[in-house]
Amino acid sequence: MRVTVMIPTQRRLGGLAVAARSVFAQAGVLSGDLELVIVDNDQAPSAQATAVKLAIEAPFPIHYVHEARPGVAYARNAGMAKASGDLIAFLDDDEEAPAGWLSALLAAQLRYEADVVFGPVRARAPLSVVSHRDYLERFFSREGQAEAGVIDHYYGCGDSLLRRAALPDPVAPFAIERNHIGGEDDMLFGQMQARGAIFAWEPAAWVWEDPVPGRLTLGYTIARAFAYGQGPTSHCAAASPPDWLGVARWMAVGVVQAVLFGAMAGLKWPTQAHDRAEWLDRAARGLGKTLWWGPFKIQFYGRTAS
The missing domain is CATH 3.90.550.10 (Spore Coat Polysaccharide Biosynthesis Protein SpsA; Chain A)
Structure with a gap:
């Protein structure tokens, strides 16, 4: 082949x-x-x-x-x-x-x-x-x-x-x-x-x-984690017909994750804990599940103009 x-x-x-x-x-x-x-x-x-x-x-x-x-x-x-x-x-x-x-x-x-x-x-x-x-x-x-x-x-x-x-x-x-x-x-x-x-x-x-090298920053990865979090909710919305129950479920999950993981990141950040970025990443993914529609979409690709 x-x-x-x-x-x-x-x-x-x-x-x-x-x-x-x-x-x-x-x-x-x-x-x-x-x-x-x-x-x-x-x-x-x-x-x-x-x-x-x-x-x-x-x-x-x-x-x-x-x-x-x-x-x-x-x-x-x-x-x-x-x-x-x-x-x-x-x-x-x-x-x-x-x-x-x-x-x-x-x-x-x-x-x-x-x-x-x-x-x-x-x-x-x-x-x-x-x-x-x-x-x-x-x-x-x-x-x-x-x-x-x-x-x-x-x-x-x-x-x-x-x-x-x-x-x-x-x-x-x-x-x-x-x-x-x-x-x-x-x-x-x-x-x-x-x-x-x-x-x-x-x-x-x-x-x-x-x-x-420009992507090896928290600014990039946390924004990307937010976009990754949007995936499951967006997938339900894009289904034919749209799975609105799935959208609601993922949004609810996202709220819980954003609050819990965000609180954990907030507690760990002042102590410079080695895993603080991981908790912030998880919180961003949860927030992405909740804020998934048009105005919150982040463009990572397609910028070819000089």
């Missing part, structure tokens, strides 16, 4: 080069079965020159796609339209895959006949980051169960392998209404789960993540 590795990118030329070269170094996969699709989601084709240089050293075809329309869903869909693989592996432009990453994903897909396989993400902050370092690395990491197997939940798109035939739309499966706020992958996987898709977890298919 032909395999496409897709790397969406936006103005991270160094990270793009690291991610792509880690794909070149994959072991246990025949290069004749591989292709790499680089999707440049910048108004100007800023990654084109880097993609051309990478194509010279690549052991398999590289396809460069310029998607000028701002938005993470536009970018992923543009890559899907170009990809020829039966299986699509996603790697972010701030990630680096060890040599056994892709073969582990492929083996798990075959073993469990999975429609989607997810792997762990291990964030690493530069040594210059001292304040809240442990929390920040955990925030950008993806932890899961120690054993491989079929799971009843899903994760984000970065470090995943999708079986194209299982997608509701094999060419443009990502919802463009999530372009600027994210969660387009959660919406897709939620739809797939409702249709009976099989999800699997493979601990051996892990990748490094090197977060952009």
Whole structure:
């Protein structure tokens, strides 16, 4: 089966080069079965020159796609339209895959006949980051169960392998209404789960993540935690027909979490407790469950203007 590795990118030329070269170094996969699709989601084709240089050293075809329309869903869909693989592996432009990453994903897909396989993400902050370092690395990491197997939940798109035939739309499966706020992958996987898709977890298919230094702050992560908290309530509201009982339930849960976890954070902050940021994170996620509609949506994606 032909395999496409897709790397969406936006103005991270160094990270793009690291991610792509880690794909070149994959072991246990025949290069004749591989292709790499680089999707440049910048108004100007800023990654084109880097993609051309990478194509010279690549052991398999590289396809460069310029998607000028701002938005993470536009970018992923543009890559899907170009990809020829039966299986699509996603790697972010701030990630680096060890040599056994892709073969582990492929083996798990075959073993469990999975429609989607997810792997762990291990964030690493530069040594210059001292304040809240442990929390920040955990925030950008993806932890899961120690054993491989079929799971009843899903994760984000970065470090995943999708079986194209299982997608509701094999060419443009990502919802463009999530372009600027994210969660387009959660919406897709939620739809797939409702249709009976099989999800699997493979601990051996892990990748490094090197977060952009500007994101290694509480200002960014707490805002992002708030946005993550909006997910379950927004999902109920977006259902067809809308699940208003679910909306009310998640909003009520959010109020309780925001009050209790916020109080705990308030108690721990003056003492400089090592876990104070975690409690603030939990409070923000609870608040997001309650304040989930239009005016409270935070735009994290789709800003490509210079």
